[in-house]
Amino acid sequence: MTDDCGRGHGEARRRGEPARxxxxxxxxxxxxxxxxxxxxxxxxxxxxxxxxxxxxxxxxxxxxxxxxxxxxxxxxxxxxxxxxxxxxxxxxxxxxxxxxxxxxxxxxxxxxxxxxxxxxxxxxxxxxxxxxxxxxxxxxxxxxxxxxxxxxxxxxxxxxxxxxxxxxxxxxxxxxxxxxxxxxxxxxxxxxxxxxxxxxxxxxxxxxxxxxxxxxxxxxxxxxxxxxxxxxxxxxxxxxxxxxxxxxxxxxxxxxxxxxxxxxxxxxxxxxxxxxxxxxxxxxxxxxxxxxxxxxxxxxxxxxxxxxxxxxxxxxxxxxxxxxxQYADLHERLSREVGETAVELDADGTVTNGRESRLGNLITDAIRETVDAEIALQTAGRIRTDNTYGPGTLTTRDVLQVMPFTDTLMAFEATGQQIREALEGRIDYLPEDPFGARQRQQVGGLSYEWSGHDEPSVGEVYVAGEELDPEGLYTVGTTGYVKETALGYESFRDNEVLRETDAGLGPAVMEYVENRGRVAPRIEERILRVDADVGESTDVSLVDDDLVVRFEVPDRAESIHEGSFYALNREVERYPARRVERDGEEVEVAFDRAGWQSFAPAGREHRIRVFGGFEPDDAAYDYRDAEGDLRELPVTDAVERFVMKGLIGGD
Missing domain, CATH: 3.60.21.10 (Metallo-dependent phosphatases)
Known part of the structure; x- marks a missing residue:
């Protein structure tokens, strides 16, 4: 039962054009x-x-x-x-x-x-x-x-x-x-x-x-x-x-x-x-x-x-x-259709290690259902092949290529603090890791913010619309390998197992897909990268049909990705910005005022988070490789841009 075997390490070093x-x-x-x-x-x-x-x-x-x-x-x-x-x-x-x-x-x-x-x-x-x-x-x-x-x-x-x-x-x-x-x-x-x-x-x-x-x-x-x-x-x-x-x-x-x-x-x-x-x-x-x-x-x-x-x-x-x-002997078992996926499922290690993935969501949802857990965790290194699957039919071969291990699924209780430690324990961070900042796991039943600069850190975590309670107890579903062996999950080692399956993760995912016939996992803001937290908005105003919010531009931002901004409420519902403009050292983000009333209705006072992409200034971060040369950022294929986070109101 093995986690990463060099997977997610990116492209080959000095790989040239094929030759005999x-x-x-x-x-x-x-x-x-x-x-x-x-x-x-x-x-x-x-x-x-x-x-x-x-x-x-x-x-x-x-x-x-x-x-x-x-x-x-x-x-x-x-x-x-x-x-x-x-x-x-x-x-x-x-x-x-x-x-x-x-x-x-x-x-x-x-x-x-x-x-x-x-x-x-x-x-x-x-x-x-x-x-x-x-x-x-x-x-x-x-x-x-x-x-x-x-x-x-x-x-x-x-x-x-x-x-x-x-x-x-x-x-x-x-x-x-x-x-x-x-x-x-x-x-x-x-x-x-x-x-x-x-x-x-x-x-x-x-x-x-x-x-x-x-x-x-x-x-x-x-x-x-x-x-x-x-x-x-x-x-x-x-x-x-x-x-x-x-x-x-x-x-x-x-x-x-x-x-x-x-x-x-x-x-x-x-x-x-x-x-x-x-x-x-x-x-x-x-x-x-x-x-x-x-x-x-x-x-x-x-x-x-x-x-x-x-x-x-x-x-x-x-x-x-x-x-x-051998292939003929296994053909009937491996070619059996277990269901369909309406979307492409990406098992590429750069994706599953670097951000939320549809395949990761499918897997963790199957874990939650199989062992009746509130949340589920799965190390990205256990999602194999680097291939993509679908849209279309999923076979036994497809599932076992991605999840060929035989360790069983289990559920146990863990405190919110133990869960936070497990989320943090999987983060690779800059400048220590040559492959960049990566969270290296997929999750179900929760949404969390993470950062991988200078040291790993976990920000806000939500379970069923409520902030994670450090002293509260939650039912966690995962594999025996994750609980007992995998690096980063040490906080779970001594927790008593409540339920355990006879079958492994692959068969559990197959049963999950078969029961539905057709699956269409979505990106649901479960894993939220944060490279710069700019804090509270500097101004909130109503301008014509817009709610206009202003934030400071991150110190290490070279430019702003205007089309990437959106807001999240406590229920982790997404609300896209209608307009984004940079104004000197501030960025102005406008949201449709009418839709905002249902997204964040009056009388429900809690913070609204706003996320948006920016292009980092490599020199400002001053991350250098082993030879002392300035490292280009971002440094992982899964990351299209760095992400800033700001807050609107609330307690």
């Missing part, structure tokens, strides 16, 4: 113990690189190089029959292993869950494929624990290839059963050492027992390099399942590490990088790309290429036949 094969040759410089031991080999390699851009012949490099073919990272999917899939992947892997006498195939984790197929098989289908891929060593990732540590252990132990896990231990300090801490592989005259680390916060993104240990990736990397050097490894590589940025941290902190491949972040390189003497290679997710990296005996990069797969690659016949049997 991309190659680069890079040279690095660092003196290590192994560099000194292999000085003559390094000198020869350096001469060849300088003279002919690294295009050594096999005769020149035979016995002095190792070629690493990598990696899967499939989330247990096997790919479409008409596109990049595991059958075509096998073809390319076999071609590369046959083309290099010094080649090994290594993987970096996330192979057991979660996909529509693994919803039924718990990953056994993918292990069967992997058993025939000539894998020299497989790293582990967070999705390998989607169905619990016991299921993961069964899959590790049933595999005919070694799983490498250097960071995860039982409460006794032993490796997870079925895994090894590290492995050395003899390749010609060289000994290759392989180890694996996993993303930080492992307990909070997967169904990993709290009593089990998860080591820090930098500390584990340092320990493993020392161990593998003592074991006589000539070249040491990391099969990584950490975030992209952590690779650079490891490279800076750990001497003697020759290369890092894989990633948690789904980023695709156009060429390998060499950082602080360590080669870094990331080639994305699933079957779209295969990486091929050649290192010499000193760990220097000789050659790197990324092979891009498409339908022109001939699939392996045996794998293709097996895929067709």
């Amino acid at each position: 094969e991309r190659s680069t040759v890079r040279k690095r410089g660092r003196t290590t113990r192994r560099t000194m031991l292999a000085a003559s080999a390094a000198g020869l390699a350096g001469t060849a690189l300088a003279g002919r851009a690294g295009a050594q012949s096999e005769a020149e490099t035979e016995g002095d190089t190792v070629t690493i073919v990598h990696d899967l990272h499939t989330h247990s999917g096997i790919g479409p029959l008409d596109g990049p899939n595991i059958a075509r992947y096998r073809t390319v892997i076999d071609e590369q292993l046959a083309a290099h006498d010094d080649a090994v195939f290594l993987t970096s984790g996330d192979e057991l869950g979660s996909s529509p197929i693994s919803f039924f098989t718990k990953g056994t289908h993918n292990v069967a494929f992997m058993n025939e891929l000539d894998i020299a060593a497989a790293g582990v990732g967070n999705h390998d624990f989607d169905y619990g540590v016991e299921t993961a252990t069964e899959r590790f132990e049933s595999s005919e290839f070694p799983w490498i896990n250097s960071a995860l231990s039982t409460q006794e300090g032993d490796p997870i059963p079925g895994t090894e801490r590290w492995r050395t592989i003899e390749i010609g005259d060289l000994t290759l050492g392989v180890f694996n680390v996993v993303v930080r916060g492992f307990h909070n993104i997967t169904d990993y027992p709290e009593a089990y240990e998860a080591g820090d990736p930098v500390e584990v990397s340092r320990e493993m390099v020392e161990t593998l050097e003592a074991e006589g490894a000539d070249v040491i590589v990391l099969a990584s399942h950490v975030a992209h940025d952590t690779h650079y941290e490891i490279a800076e902190a750990v001497d003697g590490l020759d290369a890092i491949f894989g990633s948690h972040s789904h980023i695709t390189f156009d060429e390998a990088e060499v950082h602080e003497g360590t080669v870094i290679s990331e080639i994305g997710y699933a079957y779209a790309h295969l990486g091929v990296m050649t290192l010499d005996s000193a760990g220097e990069l000789v050659e790197w290429k990324r092979i891009d797969l498409d339908e022109t690659v001939e699939p392996d016949p045996a794998f293709d036949a097996r895929m067709r049997v």
Whole structure:
């Protein structure tokens, strides 16, 4: 049961136009113990690189190089029959292993869950494929624990290839059963050492027992390099399942590490990088790309290429036949129509992490109904695929692609303060998060304001038209994963469960849609981003047929988005502005006077909130990236504009 696996991280870093094969040759410089031991080999390699851009012949490099073919990272999917899939992947892997006498195939984790197929098989289908891929060593990732540590252990132990896990231990300090801490592989005259680390916060993104240990990736990397050097490894590589940025941290902190491949972040390189003497290679997710990296005996990069797969690659016949049997077996169950959606449902991670979404509203409404809860919370990382669905028919396949996890739904009581802490705990904020300010969850039964500047904060929260009472009790519906595991929901951990379902979230949403036949979720102001709170209006007046309200323009606004202003009352009903004009340091917002009487009738004294978009002044915010360069704002695709909030009257 896993939350984000690099999803919502935006576009690939330096992703270029598709090509069948991309190659680069890079040279690095660092003196290590192994560099000194292999000085003559390094000198020869350096001469060849300088003279002919690294295009050594096999005769020149035979016995002095190792070629690493990598990696899967499939989330247990096997790919479409008409596109990049595991059958075509096998073809390319076999071609590369046959083309290099010094080649090994290594993987970096996330192979057991979660996909529509693994919803039924718990990953056994993918292990069967992997058993025939000539894998020299497989790293582990967070999705390998989607169905619990016991299921993961069964899959590790049933595999005919070694799983490498250097960071995860039982409460006794032993490796997870079925895994090894590290492995050395003899390749010609060289000994290759392989180890694996996993993303930080492992307990909070997967169904990993709290009593089990998860080591820090930098500390584990340092320990493993020392161990593998003592074991006589000539070249040491990391099969990584950490975030992209952590690779650079490891490279800076750990001497003697020759290369890092894989990633948690789904980023695709156009060429390998060499950082602080360590080669870094990331080639994305699933079957779209295969990486091929050649290192010499000193760990220097000789050659790197990324092979891009498409339908022109001939699939392996045996794998293709097996895929067709599996899809045929599941076709009836997966193609069953569960209902229709009248609107497009967007599962893109930038949307579900960055703002209210129709799909998120559908999911949380289904949770509320299923467990009879006042409000519902669902982490955005549990809404998968990045695809869109509808308008039109929804099938079992569609729903299980989006929600392939099997954890059950539950309801429990929580105080208003605990709910506020959970809302705040999911916020990513600027300038700390490279992907921008994001609320990273979807909600039902409530409406809340949030801000992600300098620190996370939650403003006004309404439930059924009433402000959230910090001491009041509310029934909360969510999944067992959110309540017991997910980061940000710690305030719920000890709350007693009132009700729990036998089925998971996917089946609950299917039943919700089936009961209605046709759904049309709307945007309902459940999640309200606030980048600047300008406070009370400076003036309210009646001008002809308009109610005219004036607010200060936010200090960091470059311009105002005049067509984006609207008002909200306590019942979270929306009333659009008729006219908006900027007047110096103030903005004038006009509302139709006649309609205002029913929107905010006299005698009902409470604050009216006004929201409107503005273009931020990047320099005024002065948010900078790791290199010190001014960061462009907004920094997430889900945000069309920054939002100001003002108040009209009330208490």
